[in-house]
């Protein structure tokens with residue numbers, strides 16, 4: 331059990347992934363603010379240290395989430411279809427949410443993430459208003475529901491409030507999309523200005539996509555970001571590129587470049603169908619690219635040029651996006667495995683590069699640059715991964731990312747507090763929590 335000596339809580343790790351690599355017998359102290367105050371290596375555990383077996387990683391960042399998509403898992407696989415028919419199912423759920431059901435579903439979805447070792451999530455949030463498009467009494471009621479959910483689940487949140495104005499190039503929002511829109515970017519910015527960061531939450535902004543924000547509105551969103559994380563869905567589907575070329579005679583990346591969107595605080599999500607020039611623009615501007623491989627394969631999007639982007643200067647983050655799978659190890663492995671299938675080469679990314687995407691780069695993308703590392707001054711966010719399960723027994727700890735699954739996460743410490751212990755979340759039975767939240771939405775209760 332976790333114990334406190336004065337204001338210090340101590341965790342002793344059998345092995346931990348430090349900036350110097352996997353290191354044996356590491357003691358991590360945290361103060362009552364949840365920050366790391368000391369990291370000692372080569373030491374023995376002493377009561378009352380909490381012992382963490384296996385290999386301990388820094389907290390994992392899930393850099394791209396739509397919490398409500400969790401209600402679609404295992405419900406969109408019949409009858410084939412395309413990304414666009416999947417989107418019709420997604421709108422069915424979006425239509426049914428209210429602040430209360432959104433909070434319950436997101437609490438369960440974020441608790442599932444905590445069980446998988448996620449200590450910080452970036453929620454790309456656009457279900458802002460009532461179904462008919464009118465504002466709730468609190469215009470940020472839906473965003474605050476997400477913040478309450480993350481607090482209840484014990485994880486950090488970057489609430490990425492998303493500007494979503496049109497239903498496609500030159501098209502108004504459809505009936506079901508009305509609740510996403512604020513009318514124009516000025517009204518969107520005014521609403522977002524009322525959102526303040528909290529002790530475990532920060533605020534970011536997003537341009538939904540070049541489909542959903544007309545070019546003349548983009549500068550307002552960029553100005554409102556004021557150095558905070560600025561995310562954007564980019565070239566997930568070929569159809570978006572074709573329509574963008576028809577509308578603007580430019581690729582989506584070029585449009586973002588021309589309107590001042592690209593920079594080191596920017597994260598491009600998906601970045602699947604890019605030209606060589608697009609890759610140069612993203613890398614040259616130091617844009618983070620967030621791949622969501624389990625979503626991109628589920629939706630038949632394609633395989634994005636991850637290594638080429640990395641080599642051009644873009645750091646890579648990872649997200650579970652629609653949550654067909656919530657397993658960040660699987661996302662990281664898939665980044666490498668999809669590259670292997672695409673190129674016929676192994677070793678496109680080293681294990682440490684994959685772990686960096688899950689930790690440091692993911693947190694930077696979400697505006698927590700001090701997190702994702704086990705160092706003095708960093709938040710005490712730790713993920714203990716067992717090395718004695720049927721999946722992980724015998725693996726080299728430095729290559730654990732190629733073997734572990736979410737089921738191998740034993741203990742998750744967030745801000746010095748153990749949110750998951752022995753594979754069990756503070757909130758109890760998360761399967762039941764998910765079932766109840768999802769059933770209530772589909773049955774209209």
Ligand SMILES: [Zn+2]
Nearest residue numbers: 396454563651
């Ligand atoms: Zn998305």
